[in-house]
Amino acid sequence: MTRPTPHTRADYPYHHPTPTRWADNDVYxxxxxxxxxxxxxxxxxxxxxARGALDIHAGSVIGLVVETSCVYFAPAAFPEVLTVGVRVARLGSSSVRYELAVFRGSDETACAQGHFxxxxxxxxxxxxxTLPEVLQAALDGLRVS
Known part of the structure; x- marks a missing residue:
């Protein structure tokens, strides 16, 4: 198996700031x-x-994770503010493959990346x-070729 190359921030159309918490660290x-x-x-x-495409309490459609993976390139630790990049690699009639990457501080390359x-x-x-129109529209904003 060939180890993937870390992606860059520019590979992802959406970036979500994610502060680490004390409880995120393990004994290592x-x-x-x-x-x-x-x-x-x-x-x-x-x-x-944020785009009105998900109502976790009353929405008629919910997303269930059926597959996931992650590759790690460098460690992160508390206290750091990370950024999670999000993109959509495949959009079907009822399923979506999200690809994600985690970036430390101002690093341009991912310390971890994966999909679900x-x-x-x-x-x-x-x-x-079938994906509702509002969800399809939100996901279209994340699509990459």
């Missing part, structure tokens, strides 16, 4: 690997919420559903 003195997934999820959902796939489903039946 850096942000624990599982915490990056929370950063990813927070950045995507903050973007969607959301399948959007009906809140109650949990069956896949």
């Amino acid at each position: 003195g850096h942000v624990n690997n599982v915490t990056y997934y929370a950063y990813f999820d927070t950045a995507v959902n903050a973007y969607l919420s 796939v959301h399948v959007y489903v009906d809140r109650y039946s949990r069956r896949p559903t």
Whole structure:
């Protein structure tokens, strides 16, 4: 398996500031690997919420994560303010592949990057559903070729 090259900030159309918390550090003195997934999820959902494309309490459509991965290049630690870059690599009728990267301070290259796939489903039946127009419009702003 070939190790990927770290992406740059310019590769991502949306950047979400993410301060680390004391609880993010593990016993080895850096942000624990599982915490990056929370950063990813927070950045995507903050973007969607700010654009009116996600109603976490009453929306009829919700996103379920069905796949995820992350590659780590350099450690981050509390207290740092990180930036999470977000882009959409694939947009289907009911699913989205988000690609994300975490940047430290003013670093131009990612200290970690990964992806996750959301399948959007009906809140109650949990069956896949077509993406609502407002969600499609918000996601179009993140698409890269």
